[in-house]
Amino acid sequence: xxxxxxxxxxxxxxxxxxxxxxxxxxxxxxxxxxxxxxxxxxxxxxxxxxxxxxxxxxxxxxxxxxxxxxxxxxxxxxxxxxxxxxxxxxxxxxxxxxxxxxxxxxxxxxxxxxxxxxxxxxxxxxxxxxxxxxxxxxxxxxxxxxxxxxxxxxxxxxxxxxxxxxxxxxxxxxxxxxxxxxxxxxxxxxxxxxxxxxxxxxxxxxxxxxxxxxxxxxxxxxxxxxxxxxxxxxxxxxxxxxxxxxxxxxxxxxxxxxxxxxxxxxxxxxxxxxxxxxxxxxxxxxxxxxxxxxxxxxxxxxxxxxxxxxxxxxxxxxxxxxxxxxxxxxxxxxxxxxxxxxxxxxxxxxxxxxxxxxxxxxxxxxxxxxxxxxxxxxxxxxxxxxxxxxxxxxxxxxxxxxxxxxxxxxxxxxxxxxxxxxxxxxxxxxxxxxxxxxxxxxxxxxx
Numbered sequence: 174x175x176x177x178x179x180x181x182x183x184x185x186x187x188x189x190x191x192x193x194x195x196x197x198x199x200x201x202x203x204x205x206x207x208x209x210x211x212x213x214x215x216x217x218x219x220x221x222x223x224x225x226x227x228x229x230x231x232x233x234x235x236x237x238x239x240x241x242x243x244x245x246x247x248x249x250x251x252x253x254x255x256x257x258x259x260x261x262x263x264x265x266x267x268x269x270x271x272x273x274x275x276x277x278x279x280x281x282x283x284x285x286x287x288x289x290x291x292x293x294x295x296x297x298x299x300x301x302x303x304x305x306x307x308x309x310x311x312x313x314x315x316x317x318x319x320x321x322x323x324x325x326x327x328x329x330x331x332x333x334x335x336x337x338x339x340x341x342x343x344x345x346x347x348x349x350x351x352x353x354x355x356x357x358x359x360x361x362x363x364x365x366x367x368x369x370x371x372x373x374x375x376x377x378x379x380x381x382x383x384x385x386x387x388x389x390x391x392x393x394x395x396x397x398x399x400x401x402x403x404x405x406x407x408x409x410x411x412x413x414x415x416x417x418x419x420x421x422x423x424x425x426x427x428x429x430x431x432x433x434x435x436x437x438x439x440x441x442x443x444x445x446x447x448x449x450x451x452x453x454x455x456x457x458x459x460x461x462x463x464x465x466x467x468x469x470x471x472x473x474x475x476x477x478x479x480x481x482x483x484x485x486x487x488x489x490x491x492x493x494x495x496x497x498x499x500x501x502x503x504x505x506x507x508x509x510x511x512x513x514x515x516x517x518x519x520x521x522x523x524x525x526x527x528x529x530x531x532x533x534x535x536x537x538x539x540x541x542x543x544x545x546x547x548x549x550x551x552x553x554x555x556x557x558x559x560x561x562x563x564x565x566x567x568x569x570x571x572x573x574x575x576x577x578x579x580x581x582x583x584x585x586x587x588x589x590x591x592x593x594x595x596x597x598x599x600x601x602x603x604x605x606x607x608x609x610x611x612x613x614x615x616x617x618x619x620x
Contacts, residue, residue, distance in 0.1 A: 176232035179218065183236050183416070186210045190408045200407065201468045207408035208415055208471055215419025229420050236413045243410030246403045247481045252349045253396050254484050255357060255506055256364045261393045262499035263368025264375075264386055271499070271614075272365060278613055279504045282606035283512030284550055286451075290444050290518030290598075291549040292542070297440040298526040299536055301432055305527045357480060361506050400484045407472060407485075414475040422590060433523075437591045440519045441598050448605040455612040465493040466604055473600040474593045479509040482600050490604060496611045504610060508603020515595030515602075516563035517553040521570035522546075528576045548573045563595060 190210070193203055222228045263272065342348050342359035349360060371389070375382025449459035469489050473482045483505050490501035512518075525545050526536040534541055552570050571577065 176228050176235070179228070179232040180235055183214065183232075183413075186214060186412060187239075187409055190412065194405075194408075200404065203408040204411055204468045204471050207410075207412040208475070211412040211415030211475070212419055214412070215416040218416070218420040219422070224421055233417045233420060236416055238413075239409055240413030240417060243403075243406055243413070244476055244478065244481055246406065247476075247484060248351070250396065250399055250403060251357070251480060251483050252351060252360055254400060254487065255360050255502070256349070257389065257392045257396045258487060258498065258502045259361055259364030259506075260368045260371065261389050262497075262502050263365055264371060264389060265498065274614055275500055275503055275610060276507075278610040279500070279507055279606050280511065282609055283504075283508055283602065284553060286444075286447070286514050286602050286605070287512045287518040287553045288546050288550050289447055290440075290514040290602075291522040291546045293440050293443050293447070294519035294522030295526050295536060295542055295545065297436050297443070298523045301436040303433060303436060303523070303527050304530050355510070357483075357506055358510055361503070397488070400488060404485065404488070407468070411472060411475045418475065418590075418593065434591060437519070437523065438594055440523070441515060441594045444514055444519065444598055445601060448601055451605055451609055455609050457608055457612070462494070462608065465489060466601065469604070470597045470601055474597040477592050477596045479513065479596055479599045479603075482596075483509055486600060486604060490607045494604070494608055494611075496607045497615065500607050500610050500614070504603050504607030508599065508606060512553045513566075513595075513599040513602065515598035516592075517566045518549060519598075520563040520591075520595060521549055521552070521567045524567050525571060525574055525576060528571070532576065545570075545574060563592060 190203060190207055193206055198206070218229050218232060339353065339355045340358045340362065342363050345360065345363045347353075348356040348363070351357070353359070371382070371385050375385060449463075452459050452462050466489055469482060469485045472485055473479065476482065486505040486508075487501050490496040490505065491498055496504075522545060529536040529541065536542070548570055552566065552573065
């Protein structure tokens with residue numbers, strides 16, 4: 174059966190969102206409308222046809238053109254945005270030493286909050302009494318376990334030194350294609366070095382320096398206008414993305430692993446509260462902050478991509494949260510690859526605690542907790558080095574603790590459902606790091 178009526182309904186929802194825009198609705202309200210419409214449309218498809226129906230698959234294939242197209246547009250502007258904004262940010266700094274202060278503060282906050290997230294994951298998993306033996310392993314999960322074991326073999330020999338070397342670009346044009354998992358960090362480093370070189374030229378040749386600054390500022394304005402053009406499509410992208418997630422979610426899989434889903438969301442909610450507490454301690458109203466960032470979190474939730482959220486992340490920090498451009502760029506780009514609170518902090522900690530009893534270990538013993546948190550802190554750099562988000566974080570942490578990796582495959586059926594909230598937490602952690610760093614260094618860092 175061709176899903177013609179479903180697609181007509183989807184197009185009708187898109188036209189409704191367009192009318193809301195023409196009526197002067199703010200982008201944040203348009204995004205909320207797209208999110209609600211996507212949930213309702215996805216539920217309607219699942220209740221009418223069933224999650225595994227060929228009609229649903231055919232419908233999502235075409236609605237996916239909108240969602241995937243929007244993601245591709247965002248990914249298209251990531252590298253130009255990162256490169257131009259980093260060069261512009263360095264040129265605005267009074268002293269190159271400020272880069273070290275900003276980078277140190279941002280990385281310290283990202284790693285520190287990831288360690289807190291790991292502790293929360295340990296405590297919540299223990300409170301729920303979750304163990305690896307309590308989860309039924311079906312045929313699909315066992316098949317995935319074999320695939321994960323093969324993927325583990327590709328990262329098992331990567332040490333921290335190897336991962337750090339991967340951050341350094343050898344061919345910036347290659348990294349501008351986002352060909353490597355560490356391409357974003359490599360482009361950040363190139364942008365910083367290019368900006369430092371431009372500062373040196375400006376000191377030696379003031380006239381040339383003025384020309385360089387004028388060119389970079391023009392490029393920045395053009396890129397930001399491009400960002401605004403793509404951002405205007407966000408409601409339609411979220412409508413398509415959340416429709417696909419809701420319509421294709423298997424209720425049986427979710428029910429079977431409901432305890433882990435609830436524990437994960439509770440841990441994530443607690444970590445959001447920790448972020449709010451950090452903001453409050455630094456004089457930032459959590460209500461005002463979340464009112465400003467929730468459209469970014471909504472997109473991160475539906476797209477499940479921290480990297481694709483970078484343009485929205487940077488603009489929201491600069492425009493709505495009044496974070497200096499150098500801080501916003503570093504926190505958004507580094508936060509998309511290093512110290513991810515949800516993927517690198519909570520998730521591997523929960524898996525390790527579930528496995529520990531079967532290994533004869535007490536997950537609440539102080540020595541176990543300290544060792545696990547330390548491994549997670551170090552491996553949070555490694556997640557960027559191998560890519561793959563939470564799964565690869567588990568592939569790094571679990572072997573380091575001497576644990577098997579196959580347990581990660583047990584959760585494959587509900588991974589998208591939990592990964593949405595984890596991605597939103599990752600992005601919120603990067604924005605929190607930016608805002609707090611601004612509070613620490615704001616008086617000495619220019620816009």
